[in-house]
Amino acid sequence: MTAATPTARVPQEERTRVMRARLLEACVEVLIERGYAGTSTTLVSERAGVSRGAQLHHFPTKADLVVAAVEHLTLVRGADLAAAAEALPRGSHRTRAVLEMLGEHFSSPVFTAALELWVAARTDAELLAAVGPLEQRVGRDAHRLTVELLGVDESRPGHRELIQATLDLVRGLGLANTISDDARRRRRILDQWARTLDAALADPADPADTGTDQHPEDPA
Amino acid sequence: MTAATPTARVPQEERTRVMRARLLEACVEVLIERGYAGTSTTLVSERAGVSRGAQLHHFPTKADLVVAAVEHLTLVRGADLAAAAEALPRGSHRTRAVLEMLGEHFSSPVFTAALELWVAARTDAELLAAVGPLEQRVGRDAHRLTVELLGVDESRPGHRELIQATLDLVRGLGLANTISDDARRRRRILDQWARTLDAALADPADPADTGTDQHPEDPA
DNA sequence: TAACAAACAGTCAAGACTGACTTTTTCTCG
DNA sequence: CGAGAAAAAGTCAGTCTTGACTGTTTGTTA
DSSP states (O other): OOSOOOSOOOOHHHHHHHHHHHHHHHHHHHHHHHTTTTOOHHHHHHHHTOOHHHHHHHOSSHHHHHHHHHHHHHHHHHHHHHHHHHTOOOSTTHHHHHHHHHHHHTTSHHHHHHHHHHHHHHTOHHHHHHHHHHHHHHHHHHHHHHHHHHTOOTTSTTHHHHHHHHHHHHHHHHHHHHHSOOHHHHHHHHHHHHHHHHHHHHOSTTTTOOOOOOOTTOOO | OOSOOOSOOOOHHHHHHHHHHHHHHHHHHHHHHHTTTTOOHHHHHHHHTOOHHHHHHHOSSHHHHHHHHHHHHHHHHHHHHHHHHHTOOOSTTHHHHHHHHHHHHTTSHHHHHHHHHHHHHHTOHHHHHHHHHHHHHHHHHHHHHHHHHHTOOTTSTTHHHHHHHHHHHHHHHHHHHHHSOOHHHHHHHHHHHHHHHHHHHHOSSSSSOSSSOOOOOOOO
């Protein structure tokens, strides 16, 4: 009945896209709830409301599914960070706000899912081949974003390392957050680090460098 | 000392102790090599050279085995840190040496095993009940040790948080180390962190208030 | 409209892991 | 020295997961 089809006609290309998206979203959800080992393909298909056969059509093996989910997750994480960066306030508490954003991001469920994959990839060569490069890219993007947001001049000695340290710090905080949520502790640590970081980035004598002025939006 | 015992007589208590130790060591080894999910009880018993039934006698379930391994690992980690602390040089590069020690520790296989348990515990209530308190204890011990080694006065505002940040930093570095070993990067970051940390801990004005006052914040 | 291809759904067998059960060896005590 | 108890070894059934197979529906093209 091609003549008249008053009901919703959905192109198969669109259907494929939606189906895959549902599976990937469900995969990430299950990853967060049950961990990598607890993520069975059966569970994902049930969660997605997709039949087992359909799932197998799109992703023949578990590895195919999870690797695709990793890539999906990478996009989500990138979008997350970019969106959070947009909403950042300008002004005197810029550094603290940037740290807060990073801290939030690395304590979010999205990071938890990434952590599961990270750890699983250590002992799974196939997964590692997919996760490794992606994680590296995410790391570089986060670094670049942080440098931009803070207006850091990476040519000044030590400044690049301070940003790297900042990112590793929030990663460590995120790790600790996974089994014992302690937002207060995190807040206090980031409060202090914001002050120390500002001092280190501003002080021309500290990293052994003659001072030029900071970024323009530096307040009183 | 009954009449005659020419062959090696081993008391059953000692045998039990040895048997358990072998199983726990093997369990940690497998944990590092295969990850938590890849750690089957069968594999551990084979690795330990202990029969399946014998293993089951000492540790009826997988949870029993792994939880015991967690406790064992806690002792190992504590001993590791204490031993490393002994060998520390005194003098001008004290801070850098302490950071090096921490960095090494949190990049060692022992940390990797702990990380596996850490992540697994997130989605395993029984494991979490065992891992949570132990990890907390290890964290506190590491904090205390670092404070001692660096001679930090925690009553000064912000100093406690800086030590916490340092430990979270090395945790983050250790996490990154699990899938891509980059010792050079770690060294550069810790070089800079040592300088920044020394400056922040030494300068009486730096960590202090930037306008708003800072409560000494007792150790909650 | 008919034929063909792609997407989807359901079923099932092979493999792996856990933990209970049974037998054999070793230690201790009367 | 012998009997009983504890420890260790070996075997096995139940359960879960994966991915392959077969049939059905939906969309495209001639």
